[in-house]
Amino acid sequence: MSHLHIPDGILPPALWIAGLVLTALGLAWSGPAAARGGPRLIAYQSALGGIMLAVMALPVPITAFDYCMTLAGPVGVLLGAAPMFQVSFVVTLILALLGQGGFTVVGLNTLVLGLGAMLARPVYLKSVRGLGPARAVALATATSQLVSTLGWVLVLLLSVRLTPDIAGEHEIARGLVRGIHGVGAAIVLAMLLAAVAIESLLGYGLARFLARVRPDLLPSPSATRGAAPGGPSLHEAHPSGRT
């Protein structure tokens, strides 16, 4: 799976309290920006948040293994930074209430999931002219997933740093600890990089389909400039008359 929610009681308090404070600041920042979209944006945000929960809950049955994805990158492209941060918080909170992730670490889990996804739309808008929608979404998804992965690794490193460690009293113990760290890091990093690749490929397929069937759902660089978050399609009736 491409996401691993941090549970309660493992990280030092300084870290998760800082996470809660930063998330509260993020919500305060994103609130007015998302509110400008009105109820239509809230409805769209919630629908995409529902998809994120659904794909996190339901594995994609690819080949011999089932794979749980986040869809944070493509949803970040479709929604934009401020609404995406709110969706990340809501999804993380619902998962915490269902026993996945923790209550005290809702802030850190939101930051890990949300900060990467918030970058997705800017990356997409910068690259869509040169690469086309499908490749641009793949690039945005890869960037988003990579930033989330780095955030996750950073949380792990900080937590190890901030917790007093009494290992290393003996030379053999120190060597053993180093060995465990090395093997563990290699396995975890390989898993996370594989997740980046898989998530990007699925993002590519998703954007290729959207570009063919409903291109109005994908943000365009000219239409988004100066527009409220949520993409142009949220502020105009669809050409087909569907509202």
Next chain:
Amino acid sequence: MNNTFAQIDHLASAGDSPWHRSSALTKLLLVLTYVTLAVVTPSWGVLVALLVTLIAMCVSARAPLRLMFAAAATPFLFALIFAAAHVSTDWDEPLVLFARPMVASLAAVWLVITTPYPDLFAPIARVTPRLVGDGLFLTYRAFFLLVNRADRMWTALKLRGGLTGRGLPRDFRSAGEGLGQLVIHSYDRSQRLYAIMHIRGHSGRVCGCRHWAEFSAFDLVPVLFGLAALALRFWMEGR
């Protein structure tokens, strides 16, 4: 896992244990007490006592064993990674690292199987920004509408040869197209929801029901459990 979500929702709405009759606010406070105790206590004795109490609470709320096991096992992988990263010569430290998230996860499961989601989200929506509060209700509702559709879509894709397992690029393309259909469906759904919100006179806030703070004699049970946990912590750590 969609069945798990549906099962949780059914248990929360149809259960009739004393826990189900307590108010959401009292249960939320009990869970916060347990999680705080689990996070701050360095004593594995306190954690074992909390775990045993929570298992008893889940069983008395008629939680299926499979659900309890899944909740207890979910944080295992991260705890294992952290324990490996923070390996030390203390024998009880890894035990504490594994027990803490298990206490929190079981507490969360106990809460969601005894509290219907409107009651559960209403007090949370009071302390979060308005848009987030609305998002909680609407996202949870959207999830149930979408998860069955996603399940049916994967089945259809498999039956029609979209996910053959013969080539990863082709499978990824098919899976991505399936997800694209889901996005389009959710967009259309959100437009209908927006229209419904307008017709029903959406005032800028989705209101949860008001039962979440209706207290009764059944609220004494979670209060007593909370006080007992606090007393146990001070007694065990004060020795």
